[in-house]
Amino acid sequence: MDSSLSAHRDNKNGPACAFFIASDVRGLSGKKSSVSIPSFNLGLSSKSSDVKNGAFKMHEYDKCVRCGSCLQHCPIFEVTGEEQFSPRGKMYLIQVMDLIEQDEELAKEFRRVLFQCTLCGRCSEVCSSDVDLLHVWHEQRAKATGTAPLEFEYLDALKDALANVKNIYGLDPEDRAVYWMDEVEDDIPNIEDRVYAPGKTADVMVFLGCLMSFRSTQIDVVKALLKTLERTGTDYLVMGSEEFCCGHPLHLIGDESGAETLRAHNKSVIHDAKAKKVVTTCPGCLIQLSKYHNLENVDALHHTQFFDQELESTPSTTRTEEFAYHDPCELHRILGISEEPRSLLAKLNVNYREMDLACCGGGGLLRMTDPNLSEKVIQLRKSKENLQETTVVTACPSCREQLLSTGLETVDIVELLDEALEGGSE
Numbered sequence: 024m025d026s027s028l029s030a031h032r033d034n035k036n037g038p039a040c041a042f043f044i045a046s047d048v049r050g051l052s053g054k055k056s057s058v059s060i061p062s063f064n065l066g067l068s069s070k071s072s073d074v075k076n077g078a079f080k081m082h083e084y085d086k087c088v089r090c091g092s093c094l095q096h097c098p099i100f101e102v103t104g105e106e107q108f109s110p111r112g113k114m115y116l117i118q119v120m121d122l123i124e125q126d127e128e129l130a131k132e133f134r135r136v137l138f139q140c141t142l143c144g145r146c147s148e149v150c151s152s153d154v155d156l157l158h159v160w161h162e163q164r165a166k167a168t169g170t171a172p173l174e175f176e177y178l179d180a181l182k183d184a185l186a187n188v189k190n191i192y193g194l195d196p197e198d199r200a201v202y203w204m205d206e207v208e209d210d211i212p213n214i215e216d217r218v219y220a221p222g223k224t225a226d227v228m229v230f231l232g233c234l235m236s237f238r239s240t241q242i243d244v245v246k247a248l249l250k251t252l253e254r255t256g257t258d259y260l261v262m263g264s265e266e267f268c269c270g271h272p273l274h275l276i277g278d279e280s281g282a283e284t285l286r287a288h289n290k291s292v293i294h295d296a297k298a299k300k301v302v303t304t305c306p307g308c309l310i311q312l313s314k315y316h317n318l319e320n321v322d323a324l325h326h327t328q329f330f331d332q333e334l335e336s337t338p339s340t341t342r343t344e345e346f347a348y349h350d351p352c353e354l355h356r357i358l359g360i361s362e363e364p365r366s367l368l369a370k371l372n373v374n375y376r377e378m379d380l381a382c383c384g385g386g387g388l389l390r391m392t393d394p395n396l397s398e399k400v401i402q403l404r405k406s407k408e409n410l411q412e413t414t415v416v417t418a419c420p421s422c423r424e425q426l427l428s429t430g431l432e433t434v435d436i437v438e439l440l441d442e443a444l445e446g447g448s449e
């Protein structure tokens with residue numbers, strides 16, 4: 024999965040990236056920078072917009088004024104130090120796309136760069152011109168995979184798995200239920216009764232998602248979640264083998280029709296079960312359930328929202344180590360859920376410090392499209408936050424995987440909740 028861009032990135036004394044060469048031709052300095060890009064011929068920018076019936080139609084990307092406010096917040100620019108990976112750099116390239124597309128190699132490099140991004144949304148949040156950058160990245164990814172499918176053949180295994188067995192790992196759908204049921208039956212002997220089958224109904228449907236269903240690293244969180252649901256007397260079912268992937272991975276690569284097929288099945292199961300709420304621990308799944316499944320009269324909730332609503336108070340944690348809270352990007356920035364996790368931590372009397380609201384490097388499918396880059400982001404984060412002696416609390420299985428990969432102590436909030444409700448930390 025090496026690329027000429029990666030090669031340039033790793034060779035600090037090596038040749039400038041092809042983009043810089045193209046940029047230089049057009050008077051762009053091309054150097055990585057905290058310095059602002061000089062303005063260029065406005066005629067180039069206007070080419071990216073449409074003139075229809077004499078009316079000038081402004082594209083979202085035309086709104087970028089190249090102020091550079093986004094640079095310091097982009098995790099990819101932070102680890103690469105190269106402008107073409109930054110929001111501003113990509114905005115510039117889109118503005119001169121007419122010219123980029125005349126050069127096959129440049130167009131190819133640009134398409135690759137689009138997938139070297141975590142879709143963390145921080146650029147959208149800080150943009151001085153209010154550019155909806157996340158929307159632009161999604162739009163451009165869809166265009167890239169549609170225009171040059173051969174360049175994205177490495178995503179075919181993922182697409183095939185989702186089309187055939189409906190999970191990202193390509194495993195038998197039956198295993199989605201079996202794996203975690205085996206693991207939790209000691210704690211919840213009647214767990215089989217909690218697995219959805221046609222005709223069964225419940226107030227709450229638990230949507231585990233692919234990571235939680237199949238990754239052994241997540242089993243402690245699954246156990247804590249289900250035990251806490253039992254303790255709170257919740258009437259719930261888990262979708263089991265009837266759960267299909269939520270469609271988020273396909274959404275991230277612009278395959279909306281593939282995602283829609285998965286969503287339609289999940290929607291019918293949730294409605295058949297007459298659920299009033301669907302609860303998930305995964306912010307990616309929650310984006311799909313709350314924004315794209317078009318559920319009727321069903322509240323889609325993150326588990327921190329659900330338990331914060333259910334529990335007015337909780338016993339205090341008996342854990343005494345140092346904690347820090349890592350706020351998952353998709354949870355707080357895209358879904359706007361930031362109060363409930365902190366409210367639960369306050370109820371648990373957890374002393375924690377806030378971390379920078381920065382990305383862990385695990386979003387946007389980056390771990391698949393450029394694992395080295397993803398690793399660099401989390402390693403830099405780890406050293407900047409000085410986390411060696413700290414337990415990182417989070418509320419996202421994907422962030423948790425990323426944090427665990429660096430050897431950090433990591434817990435999901437529901438694990439702290441489960442321990443406290445059980446009478447103290449184990």
Ligand code: SF4
Pocket residue numbers: 096097098099100108109110139140141142143144145146147156
């Ligand atoms: S979404 Fe995140 S990683 Fe992607 S360009 Fe914006 S700040 Fe950088």
Ligand code: SF4
Pocket residue numbers: 086087088089090091092093094110111114149150151152153154156
């Ligand atoms: S903050 Fe917005 S306007 Fe400024 S350079 Fe970044 S994308 Fe462009």
